[in-house]
Amino acid sequence: MRLPCGRRGTPAGECPGRGWVRGPVRADAAAGEPVAVAVPGERIALIRDALGEAAGDVRMLDMREAGRNPGRIIPGVLCAFADVQPAGRRVRIVGEPVWPGRTETEYPACAQHEALINAVFRGRTVTILCPYDASRLDERVLADARATHPVVIPAAPGPRQDSDAYAPGAVVARHNRPLPPPPDGALSFAFAECSLPQARHAATGEGARLGLTGVRLDDLSLVTAELATNSVVHGGGGGLLRVWPEDGYVVCEVRDKGRLADPLAGRRPAPRDQRGGRGLLLVNLVSDLVRTHTGPNGTTVRCWFAR
Structure with missing residues (x-):
């Protein structure tokens, strides 16, 4: 070395x-x-x-x-x-x-x-x-x-x-900056544990309406499921999902009351024998861009998918 x-x-x-x-x-x-x-x-x-x-x-x-x-x-x-x-x-x-x-x-x-x-x-x-x-x-x-x-x-x-x-x-x-607010008209869905499937369906339905198809639509579905589940488990029991179009991309955002203390979360490869703990890693691997802001009032994770 x-x-x-x-x-x-x-x-x-x-x-x-x-x-x-x-x-x-x-x-x-x-x-x-x-x-x-x-x-x-x-x-x-x-x-x-x-x-x-x-x-x-x-x-x-x-x-x-x-x-x-x-x-x-x-x-x-x-x-x-x-x-x-x-x-x-x-x-x-x-x-x-x-x-x-x-x-x-x-x-x-x-x-x-x-x-x-x-x-x-x-x-x-x-x-x-x-x-x-x-x-x-x-x-x-x-x-x-x-x-x-x-x-x-x-x-x-x-x-x-x-x-x-x-x-x-x-x-x-x-660079842990608050993200610009979503535009007016963005799909907004408040979710809890009992409504995780509905949150995923809402995101994929809006993604399809905005032009995502095939693997890209599947990626949006996966990311929504992982982020929403993470919010339920670690972010206070629920959160707010938003989806909107932006410059040739579909943007998916999940906001909750949790605090992401480890800046390397989602960046470390998971050991093969580790059970769970791959949600944020999968989000990074399939998204075209991921931006995160965490602060005293909670965490926002925003993901981009090319149309």
């Missing part, structure tokens, strides 16, 4: 796929070390060219698909690769979760994801490099990068530096 937290951060102005993969990534791949690269799809060809023959030894993933929902990246990308490697073997992952074009709606979930990675991999033999396109991302994003990564590697040749701004907990808290 290179760092106590097992991670390196890189706000890099260089286009991912060039200098920073020719050295350590190609060397590790040639040495038989497990290496994965998860970047937006249009960068993959650049990386293959930079790696040359070593590209065949690197697991390549399109982050626009695998990491569309930032809450899916830790369990579905990083842990999905690292956890299947032989115990004690060093693993290197290059992951670019923040790219130009991420929306303002998506970005708080991206920042929180970046702040939580070290807590998941602390004590493990894993090095994670996170490239940032400093020439196209604004300074607010780069400031968050410095606060969520213990080490920064500049794009221009120069030494690695410990980040004096490293404060991941502050980033998680800062």
